[in-house]
Amino acid sequence: MADSSTRSTSSAVLYRMVMTDHMCPFGLKTKHLLRSHGYQVDDRPLRSREAIDAFKQEHGVTTTPQVFIAEQRIGGYEELRRHLGLPVRDPDKPSYRPVIALFSLTFLSALAASMGAFGTVFTVQAAMWFIAFSMVVLALLKLQDVESFATMFLNYDLLAQRWVPYARLYPFGEAVAGVLMIGGILHAVSVPLALFIGTVGAVSVFKAVYIDRRELKCACVGGNNAVPLGFVSLTENLMMIAMAVWMGWSHWGG
Template identity: 65%
Template sequence: MTGKTAVLYRMVMPEHTCPFGLKSKDLLERHGFEVEDHHLKSREETEAFKRDHQVKTTPQTFIDGQRIGGHDDLRVFLGIDPPKEEQSDTSYRPVIAIFSVCALLALGLAWHQYGTVLVWASLQWFLSLSMFVLAIQKLQDVERFSTMFLNYDLLAQRWVPYSRIYPYGEALAGILMTAGVLNWISAPVALFIGSVGAVSVVKAVYIDKRELKCACVGGSSNVPLGFVSLTENLLMIVMGLWMGLAALVT
């Protein structure tokens, strides 16, 4: 027994178990609380609970007679998240996840192919894998991506269909570069969209000083436009030049 007790009210019905209730229970137990777990077993019971306690949502956690609130409030109370007024919408986590996984995958491919990670192919695969994984994020909702993209891309603002074509071009270039085939297609595509993108980002962020969201990881991104998007475009320029040179040599 820890001596710490929390009272939790959450929806547990035959057709639905609230995922935030499960998360709240797990958080409390991992922080050493004995959980007095109350199940709200019907819609009527849930609505009655919300009326009685004048709350809009469940789950609700109570500690020492004090209502802590829902799952997000509990995370703040336990010190996992900062207070809501200090929280920022900006998040680099999607970008960090993509580049980290692509880097590890590139090293894995190099090890499988050459028995070592210290080869130029590791860098090539990292860049090309990053391109088409970023393209996947955009292709999940092309219309939403295009709306965000139109805020800053100079070519898309002049020719709107380009905002829908862009993620397909990025995916095509990344796949061909990973395979190491048809460099005469992948190199010009990457070089073109990377150059236009880089110029657009520089103008929007560093010249016009606009504060925009980056569409680099899709239309629901909370990544600010700037360094990350510029890096993505510079990667495409580097790969375009690299694969273009390879096409000329071969």
Template identity: 60%
Template structure:
């Protein structure tokens, strides 16, 4: 049913790991379980389930629904999450709301802006860096939305006031955000980029404020694309206010 691949690690602590390894699929959670056991100093007896049939047979024999499965001292621990709990590690809740995607995008946008300024042999901490930071952030956020336009539109329609009245706007929004961001990076056609940024930012700000602070709704933000766990709130409002400020600033220049 399963073949033993290798034993790794050292010490008296011993574990058996059963994971799916076929020409079509290598289970990522199996690899993570093996790595975690090794970090904890276990000798790992690594059993590979080489086919779908052997995997199904293993699950039936042990009355489990998934693989990988880890056994320590003869006791079944379970899958990767169960193994993390066994070692007292935190297990991420897939439904837990998080700002991590937004933080990552804003951090990357700032680093890109700073790198661009350094490449031009100019000061990192100046107004142009701030302009590029916001413009890069707009482009990166647009990319996240465009990765799955259908999923974005579904989530966006849950709170955007204009999209709820004019559904095609949910599909236009990411392209408008990308256009404004690219033009602002180039410093070209500001007469077009700024009004676009001000318009979509204003509609977005009003929509977020109404949904969160007036209607008191707990929603997920579509700012980093559909199916995200980013909560709709202050960060989402800040994104829209940044676009408005950038649009006004670029016009004023």
């Protein structure tokens, strides 16, 4: 690991791809990381495919950038982070970061909308918008790659396992319900739709996680993520149920 007491006077040699049609983003990140940790960077761009191939062959590496410190090859961006004692992201490690970011932004958006419409953030409508905004954004993430979502969803959704096309229809239904609920329109469509998909989803997640004790990834934020199935997906579905019940009661029972 690098000694912080010598960083200000240390130097590093960086080889990175800088061609007319492509500048390696990891090369730029590596250069910034070195400089931000006090290294004087001897930047040696590789400006042609021939130069890149010759460098790889000479040093027995398959990728660039490559960092050398005190004439010792450290490696690329992730290896440099390890050398500096910094964390390296593991794409397979379970993380709630995507849903924390999502719900934080939809919550703040709901408060901002409430403030703009009513002059205060503390309204029932703000809570309803929060759920509806969340539904729309969650649907958007799923719709970016419906096939990947459907594949992951089939691991645990009870209805999708019996009728496979439901896995592809689910994000469209969530999107339609969310958009209609934002506008407070077509309750006869949005309320039963949200109630149906929310109930099926909640039962499916509860069975998979809390009864069968299966460890699965959640499809709630799309098919390419490492969010664990459990509390988040169950909350997503319970929010839809609560929203449907509240809007149904307000529209027909209130």
